[in-house]
Amino acid sequence: MSYIKLGTIIVLILVLIVQLFPTSIYQNLGPLYRIKRLQEKTILEMKSSPQAKADYLLYLLEQRANEIQYLVLSRNFQYTLESSLRYSSTAGQLTEFAVQTNLKNYKQIILDRFSDHKTKFKPFLDHYPMDNTERKYLEDDINYLVIYTEQLSKI
Numbered sequence: 001m002s003y004i005k006l007g008t009i010i011v012l013i014l015v016l017i018v019q020l021f022p023t024s025i026y027q028n029l030g031p032l033y034r035i036k037r038l039q040e041k042t043i044l045e046m047k048s049s050p051q052a053k054a055d056y057l058l059y060l061l062e063q064r065a066n067e068i069q070y071l072v073l074s075r076n077f078q079y080t081l082e083s084s085l086r087y088s089s090t091a092g093q094l095t096e097f098a099v100q101t102n103l104k105n106y107k108q109i110i111l112d113r114f115s116d117h118k119t120k121f122k123p124f125l126d127h128y129p130m131d132n133t134e135r136k137y138l139e140d141d142i143n144y145l146v147i148y149t150e151q152l153s154k155i
Contacts, residue, residue, distance in 0.1 A: 040060060043056060044056055044057070044060075050097075050101040050103060051103070051105075051106070053097060054094070054097065054098060054101075054103055054106045054110075057090065057093060057094040057097060058094065058109070058110070058113060060090050061087070061090045061091055061094055061113065061117075062113070064083070064086050064087040064090050064091075065087060065117050065120065065121075067083050067086070067087070068080075068083050068084065068087055068121070068124070068138070068141070069120065069124070071083055072124040072127050072128075072138075073127075075127070077128070077132070077134045078134075080134035080137050080138065081134065081137050084137035084138060084140065084141050085137075087141050088140065088141050088144045091114070091117075091141075091144060091145060091148055092144065092148060094110060094148075095110070095148040095151050095152060096151075098110055098152065098155060099151060099152065099154050099155055102155060103155065104155050107152055107155045110152060111149060111152060114145045114148060114149050115149075117141075117145060118142050118145050118146075121138055121141060121142050122142065124138055125138060125139065
């Protein structure tokens with residue numbers, strides 16, 4: 001068996017393993033989470049139309065928001081920074097993509113999603129003590145959504 005076939009089989013097995021578990025468990029499994037992220041990037045690049053890419057970015061944004069919710073409600077604050085950065089990065093990527101490709105038909109969908117997430121995140125702040133640095137990361141996510149909402153006006 002050639003090395004290319006063997007490598008392909010190993011990658012496929014790893015992708016299947018990654019698919020079997022919910023995102024939240026990967027945070028404790030560094031290398032597997034990196035494989036999951038690589039898989040997400042690969043899937044995004046394989047989307048052929050701007051609409052398909054926007055749909056996938058919306059899906060990822062929802063996954064990131066659910067990840068933040070899970071961390072806050074389980075009081076697993078040590079991963080707030082990483083999770084917050086993934087969320088704001090995905091929101092920014094979605095905004096930039098929508099503006100660059102002039103996705104007018106997605107503008108309201110994205111704005112509604114941002115509004116829903118701001119509403120969802122604000123009560124989470126109550127779970128953090130006022131002097132907790134992780135609280136700032138969640139506040140930043142809410143503030144970024146305000147900025148991204150303004151950027152969407154360019155469409």
